[in-house]
Amino acid sequence: MILTVTLNAALDVTYRVEALVPHTTHRVAEVSERAGGKGLNVARVLHGLGEPVLATGLLGGDTGARVRRLLGEAGLGEAFVPIGDETRRTVAVVDGDATGFWEPGPVVTPGEWDAFRARYASLLGDATVVVLSGSLPRGLPADAYATLIAAAREAGARTVLDTSGAPLSAALPARPDVVKPNLHELRELLADAPADGRGAAGELVRLAGAVRALGAGAVVASAGADGLVGVTADGVWRVRPPERVAGNPTGAGDASVAALARGLRDRSPWPRILTDAVALSAAAVAAPVAGTVEAATADRFRTSVTVTEITQEFPAC
Amino acid sequence: MILTVTLNAALDVTYRVEALVPHTTHRVAEVSERAGGKGLNVARVLHGLGEPVLATGLLGGDTGARVRRLLGEAGLGEAFVPIGDETRRTVAVVDGDATGFWEPGPVVTPGEWDAFRARYASLLGDATVVVLSGSLPRGLPADAYATLIAAAREAGARTVLDTSGAPLSAALPARPDVVKPNLHELRELLADAPADGRGAAGELVRLAGAVRALGAGAVVASAGADGLVGVTADGVWRVRPPERVAGNPTGAGDASVAALARGLRDRSPWPRILTDAVALSAAAVAAPVAGTVEAATADRFRTSVTVTEITQEFPAC
Known part of the structure; x- marks a missing residue:
């Protein structure tokens, strides 16, 4: 199965109000809640597509208990490790x-991190792919993902890493199989000047190549609504969605990570994996509920995604 | 003891942010949580002053469990009745x-309301005064407070009611011993034209007299920072704070209700009760933590509150 790791899980709360007016009081018309954090979003997409998936990570306090209950209601298998501090909430006022409004989240103790790694090691026996997503809660070492990637490799599982900043740069030496930064995250990571005269796709390929050189097996760099660029050991591809898809982009990145994970599991060729990533991402944007993916919609998009190999124009190294 | 009833309890969440900018994402610098709802605020003030108090009401779901835990941490005795739906949260972004942002709150079933009344009846045996505060959750009959007031009278307990709108008007025929509306609530209740040419205090006395005629034993009408007016069977008083108190008015009304409750319990004369109400209210405004009262501060204010009997100028009927 695919194992997703969400170290900084959240309770995502959405308030619908008529109009947000600062320094007044609002009666919330509608409250909705969802288990959140990028890794849980990936797990939900995979579960919705019928893929065997198990969600692990850290959950604490009353908010953590509520997240666990919501996962149970969604039928999502979970093996979260308890912590003493409170899982964070995010509140979106729409x-x-x-x-x-993003709460700062819990502080994890060294003993809790030890307990997590032990649990994680025991779960790796059944995992063919591990997805590591999102920020690190306070208290964890910056190289937490490096540790988890090394353990996965030892157990024979492949890894997809979707994070940014220090947790990403500290993880690259551990050689994750795939990382999935966007242009902003690439620039931040490489402290690169924005403009390079070759346009966004050219810049993505160049920066992604630099991140591969730092240790990533493949870099799938998101170009937002324009699709993505995949820089891999087998070649470099530019993959575009069939059309500008109208809808809610929240969770589209997590849907593409779900595609990368099942593609790695199936050892699919890269053009097929990248096509699936763009199709699931577009289907997530088009879905009536943010972050969900309907298989039929994804199938429709998959037939019209365009894949271009671009080894000539932009050498990967 | 004093029994406080909070049928629509809440988890009050406060987020401190640098500046609220609509349609952006904010990292919350500091999160604080408190058991909320007006009745619980009253109970907390009484408990802080060393008065024997028990808090009852309705609590449900994970948010209700969290409120119960916070009450336990504060050492506040509670006998809340469980409901199936989720207790509401209020989020204040400061x-x-x-x-x-005020969540709509739970829907209470008829069976849960029956269970509450049974529990309430059993608690009345030890109660000399019952404080009924705040809005009614959905699902309760509009005359819920009337029912609770009648039961208290039958058990020999006196009642302080602090609510507004339909729940207040439906409760008056049950003859609560004290109600505590402000000018806005009085106008709303009586659908009265605002101006009457005698100034705010004069209008308060006239409207409060009208509410007494509808069934209330006494009406203590808040004039905000200007103190209050008490219209009672024993006379009419205008009570002013010693000075304009700087601070946070949140919870000042609940502090004055706490004073009314202990005054009724002690069968104190009205001028003393009203003085205490203004002193506790001013102490709550001056307190560093909103809604708390330091006894020493209240004692200091109590010595300089002014009480004026105004039977001549504004006949009560």
């Missing part, structure tokens, strides 16, 4: 557009 | 000023 009045057409969204205003977000 | 960036100097406060922006509030």
Whole structure:
């Protein structure tokens, strides 16, 4: 199965209000709650597509208990490790557009991190692919993902890493099989000047190549609504969605990570994996509920995604 | 003891942010949580002053469990009745000023209301005064407070009611011993035209007299920072704080209700009760933590509150 790791899980709360007016009181018309954090979003997409998946990570306090209950209601298999501090909430106030409030989240103790690694090691026996997603809660070492990637490799599982900043740069020496940064995250990681005269795709390929050189087996760099670029040992591809898809981009990145994970599991060729990543991402944007993917919609998009190999114009090294 | 009833309890969550900017994402610098709802605020003030108090009401779901845990941590005795639906949260985003988001709260079933009344009846045996505060959750009859007031009278307990709108008007025929509306609530209740040419205090006395005629034993009408007016069977008083108190008015009304409750319990004369109400209210405004009262501060204010009997100018009937 695919194992997803969400170390900084969240309870995502959405408030629908008529209009957000600062320094007034709002009666919330509608409250919805969802188990959140990028790794759980990936797990939900995989589960919705019928793929065997298990979600692990850290959960604590009353908010953690609520996240666990929501996972149970969704029928999602979980093996989260308890912590003493409270799992964070995110509150999105939606009045057409969204205003977000992100709680700082828990502090994890060294003993809890030890307990997590032991549990994780025991789960690796059944995992063919491990997905590591999102920020690290306070208290964890910056190289937490490096440790988990090394353990996965030892157990014979392949890894997809979707994080940014220090947790990403500290993880690259451990050689994750795939990382999935966007242009902003690549620039931040490489402290690169934005413009390079070859356009966004050219820049993505160049920066992704630099991140491969730092240790990643493959770099799948998101170009947002324009699709993605895959820089791999087998070649470099530019993959575009069939059309500008209208909808909610929340969770589209997590849907593409779900595609990368099942593609790695199936040892699919890269053009097929990247096509699936763009199709699931577009289907997530088009879905009526943010972050969900309907298989039929994804199938429809998959037939019209365009894949271009671009080894000539942009050498990967 | 004093029994406080909070049928629509809440988890009050406060987020401190640098500046609230609609349609952006905010990292919350500091999260604080408190058991909320007006009745629980009253109970906390009484408990802080060393008065024997028991808090009852309705709590449900994970949020209700969290409220119960916070009450336990505060050492506040509670006898809440469980419901199936989720207790509401209120979120206040503070960036100097406060922006509030109030969840709609639970729906209470008829069976849960029956269970509450049975529990309430059993608690009345030890109660000399019952405080009934706040809004009614959905599913309860509009005359819920009337039912609870009648039961208290039958058990020999006196009642303080602090609510507004339909729950207040439906409760008056049950003859609560004291109600505590503000000018806005009085106008709303009586559908009265605002101006009457005698100034705010004069209007308060006239409207409070009208509410007494509808069934209340006494009406203590809040004039905000200007103190209050008490219209009672024993006379009419205007009570002013010693000074304009700087601070946070949140919870000041609940502090004055706490004073009314202990005054009724002690069968104190009205001028003493009203003085205590203004002193506790001013102490709550001055307190560093909103809604708390330091006894020493209240004692200091109590010595300089002014009480004026105004039977001549504004006949009560």
